[in-house]
Amino acid sequence: MILSPSPTINRGKSLYEQVYQALRSAILTGALPPGDRLVETQLAEWLQVSRTPLREALRQLQQDGLVTADVSGGLRVTTITAADAQELYDCRLALESLAVAGACVYATDEQLKAIAACVVKAEGATANSHGSLAPEHLLDVDYQFHHLIAESSGNRRLVSLLDTLFDAMALLRIQTLQKNPNVLDIRLEHRQIYEAILIRDAEVAVAAITHHLSASKIRVIKEIGGTLPAIAAAVTEV
Numbered sequence: 001m002i003l004s005p006s007p008t009i010n011r012g013k014s015l016y017e018q019v020y021q022a023l024r025s026a027i028l029t030g031a032l033p034p035g036d037r038l039v040e041t042q043l044a045e046w047l048q049v050s051r052t053p054l055r056e057a058l059r060q061l062q063q064d065g066l067v068t069a070d071v072s073g074g075l076r077v078t079t080i081t082a083a084d085a086q087e088l089y090d091c092r093l094a095l096e097s098l099a100v101a102g103a104c105v106y107a108t109d110e111q112l113k114a115i116a117a118c119v120v121k122a123e124g125a126t127a128n129s130h131g132s133l134a135p136e137h138l139l140d141v142d143y144q145f146h147h148l149i150a151e152s153s154g155n156r157r158l159v160s161l162l163d164t165l166f167d168a169m170a171l172l173r174i175q176t177l178q179k180n181p182n183v184l185d186i187r188l189e190h191r192q193i194y195e196a197i198l199i200r201d202a203e204v205a206v207a208a209i210t211h212h213l214s215a216s217k218i219r220v221i222k223e224i225g226g227t228l229p230a231i232a233a234a235v236t237e238v
Contacts, residue, residue: 019049020057027066027077028167030174038067038075065168080172082221088168089217093210095162096146100193100209102153104202111152112198118145119190139173145190149197149209176223189215 023043026032044054058075061067068078080088107115122141143166150159189212196205 015049015053016056019047019053020060022047023057023061024064024066027061028170028174030177032077034077034079034171034175036077037070038077066171078168078171080168080175080224082224084168085172085221085224086217088165088172089213089220091165092162092169093213095158095165096149096209096213097206098155099146099150099153099158099162100197100205101202102155102158103149103197104200104205106154107152107197111148115145115148115152115194115197118148119194122190123187139170139177142173142190143170149193152197172220172224176220 023032032038038058040051040054040058044051047054058067062069062075066078067075070076103111118141122138122145147159147162147166150162153159189208193205193208193212196208
């Protein structure tokens, strides 16, 4: 476990909450990568806190699915398996189809501008090597794009359900981006989704996001050494 300079902890606020947020951020940005062993003494020294708020934060991260216990009883940052990835993408396909259809009906002009800004940012960042974003920053642009679509649907419960999936997806994407930064291909696919929402065509938008997530599913699962069911692969190729 190699730690960057410690984050600032404000002693006037809840230590547990700050420790939790600091560790959660470190995990979701890849500073603490999947599979990394979490040693309490090192983490306590890094954050300059006692073990009590640290242990509370680690318990919460376990409940969130971001930290898991290994066979020896120690804690590690969760590693997503190929089977986990398939389940995550299947859930996203169902939920984001609802989200994008809702966005075609309810998205405001302001929300459409925010979605467009994410598309432009991704395209500009990947247009040439000099302007490219670091993988974790491109991952953040991808999250913002999908989260904005969910918010634009006007369905708050849908947003909440997707947020729990996005945390696990962030772990998965970090895990795969470390091996192959090109696995996150969001330029053309994001624009196609946005343009369908812009003209309020729910059928085209659902088809576009289905293609996007299905293609991403194949790339990611292949990268972590898994295989897709033959039926799913065939449907994606159509």
